[in-house]
Amino acid sequence: MTKLILNRRRFLGTAAATGAALASPAYLRRASAQSGGEVNIWTYNNFVPEAFKEQFEAETGIKVNVRLVDDQGKQFNLLAAEQPNPTVDIMTVAGHRFLQFIDSELLAPLDTDRLTNWNKINPTFSESDWSTINGNKWGAPILSGMEVLSYNSEIVSEEEALTWDTLFSEKYKGQTAYIIQDMMSIVMLMKGYDGNMVAYLDDPDKAAEIVEEAKQFLIEKKPLVRKYYDGGAEFQQMMVNQDIVLGHSWNGPAAALINDGFPLGMAIPREGSYGFVYTYNIANNAPNADNAYTFLDAILSSPEIGAAMTKASGFISTYKDASNYLTDLEKKSTSFPDEQLANLQFFRAEANEMKYGLVDPAVEAIKAA
Incomplete structure (x- = not known):
């Protein structure tokens, strides 16, 4: 390395x-x-x-x-x-x-x-x-802004960064970080569900099942992550210190690193993400x-x-x-290829009361697991 x-x-x-x-x-x-x-x-x-x-x-x-x-x-x-x-x-x-x-x-x-x-x-x-x-x-x-997969481009390849699966791979065990609440939506998207949960407004039982599935996935993958973090500055510092080489982040903190000369890449993976x-x-x-x-x-x-x-x-x-x-x-640090932008959708608010009523307790359960 x-x-x-x-x-x-x-x-x-x-x-x-x-x-x-x-x-x-x-x-x-x-x-x-x-x-x-x-x-x-x-x-x-x-x-x-x-x-x-x-x-x-x-x-x-x-x-x-x-x-x-x-x-x-x-x-x-x-x-x-x-x-x-x-x-x-x-x-x-x-x-x-x-x-x-x-x-x-x-x-x-x-x-x-x-x-x-x-x-x-x-x-x-x-x-x-x-x-x-x-x-x-x-x-x-x-x-x-948007949720992206950020990576040290001297260590992680551009091809690897085109899928969220890399974030949960054994290859980078102990070298990754993410915000749990944000990853809940992305994991739902990875599994083919509506991470905004608007599609389940009339089916709260289905919504609860999906959140439970995402929660169990993140608990299963917990041994692989170095740290759950809260703010962009913490993500930046972990990257600069090489505590991590790969992580979910907002594009803003990642772009700031790129503009400072840090060898960072950003991708909107093929499974999709949110703006x-x-x-x-x-x-x-x-x-x-x-x-x-x-x-x-x-x-x-x-x-x-x-x-x-x-x-x-x-x-x-x-x-x-x-x-x-x-x-x-x-x-350059605030733009993405068209084929990646096609993977992006915006967060929506219609189902937020139901969504966060389910997601927030799930986040605490993942931390405590």
Whole structure:
């Protein structure tokens, strides 16, 4: 096995350095008359570019407080516990989890009339079916991603990465990692089922059987995995340290490694996978709603900001023309061959209550097994 030598300090500093590329301060001029205060944001690592944050604070007087999250379920539980007086103004919710938050009255409908820069979002995302529920918009799409099989290309072959079976092979025993909850959907897909579980809305017994089958599969394969992980930064560090050579990941953290020069490959295996869209949402009863809208309008205002978010996170920007501000390598790390894209479908929300009611206990059972 080839021993990779990578400057870890340089890698870990990449995200911070990336944000420094934001150029003109003109995009925030409309917000410069604000009276200050604060806005509280729960989001993923690198979703608020540091250079944007500093400039926004300097020109509006609004202090941006970012609390990092790594799991939609944990965020839901925390927000539910705080209502009706949440401490957060803006959070990052994946589109396929909207219904869970909306049905629990945790989100406020988004007033797009207050966002002069709404038209800066590609309508493929801003006007899509999943983004409108009960006649309202519920979030501003900012980044799009997908579940991929990521691999150290000096050790794992491109052909091996074209099937999820490789992730569960004896060959790479103790050198793999994945997020259990996400893998539950993929395992269902591997076995020929609807991982969204929409097909089983009228047959909850069948849904329970499928989840049980996926659970037993992952328990059986548990001796092969090195670690179940939660966040993208942990996946990156395991790859850099060569603790793992193969893993399920989101494409964003994987792309960030590729752009830093790490020999990583990504594939959408032939059995299929799922895509998703991250959005910025305003909490119901947000304590600083006006500042939240000021922040949203500012961060949507420029394709350069969208590109900075892609550079830092590795996810695909939803902003019009953001790709014009990416290098050829950055564009490459956020694209896939057409034959692989044909294997991709998007997460859907219709069956989420049933799905996660079954999947969440299964995940805990796998951890405990």
